[in-house]
Amino acid sequence: MGREIGLGFSSSIRFAGLRAATIVAGLAALLLALGAPASAQTLDRLAKGDPFRIGYRQFAPPYSYAASNGQPAGYIVDLCREVADALKRSLKLPNLPVEYVKVSAEDRFEAVRDGRIDILCEPSSMTMSRRALVDFSLPTFLDGAGVVTRGSAVKGLEELRGKKVGVLKGTTTEETLRSTLAQMGIAATIVTVTDHPDGLKQLADGKLDAYFGDRGILNYLIANTAFGNRLSLSDQYFTFETYALGLPRGDQAFRLLVDTTLADLYRTDRIRDIYAKSFGKFPPDQFLNALFVINGVPK
DSSP: OOOOOOOOOOSOHHHHHHHHHHHHHHHHHHHHHHHSOGGGGHHHHHHTTOOEEEEEESEETTTEEEOTTSOEESHHHHHHHHHHHHHHHHHTOTTOOEEEEEEOTTTHHHHHHTTSOSEEOSOOBOOTTGGGTOEEEEEEEEEOEEEEEESSOOSSGGGGTTOEEEEETTSHHHHHHHHHHHHHTOOOEEEEESSHHHHHHHHHTTSOSEEEEEHHHHHHHHHTSTTGGGEEEOSSOSOOEEEEEEEOTTOHHHHHHHHHHHHHHHTSTHHHHHHHHHHSSSOOOHHHHHHHHHHOOOO
């Protein structure tokens, strides 16, 4: 949005100078007000005692989910708890209140943009289009999409021809599935669902022929559902996704604190404990090991 402001010349040079100086000062203040989003003052707001609001997903285990006791849990949620502890130390507020706000796959980025949450703690894939809404931290995980079927696992997307394939609505996984099938000329019926457990249940009940989603989540759910022994996850990765924490745009001080927290974790054994809590053991695969090494940025 631009504005044109015409400045008339005064017969008095002194008056013109004063008037120009006043206008320039006013424009500078206006540009600062327009250019700095409200969320850019996260640390200042928290320093006044406002709660730190962590956004999480209910059905995205083992990264972000509601545990059996109703409490937020998961690998990425635990990373954000480390951020909360870093905030308490940095702001010298040991009793800084922390609130957990449930978000969905459809509204998660808008929740950051609109200031409903301070940080998005779930398997969010970094994309350039999403960076129009939010900033991203250093990467938190590497994963990719796989296909779940009843019985034998599929070896290629060609096997989905003529099938009903479920996928989580409003995700990069949905976009990838649609575009890839179109490019390969594979005609399939794509059925969107609101959460992964529902998608796998529809698959187990025969309402779907396959389900497409992030392998880490699917592997966890298959191992922890009563009907998991009837389902098979493909060995093949059909995409690679880089996860990161979603942050308010333009809030450089807050982003630096978040990135410093993650880098410190990646350089120490602390990341081993956090990873093992959700995945059972350490080390992870070679890709994730490389992520920790590369992003363990020195102070």
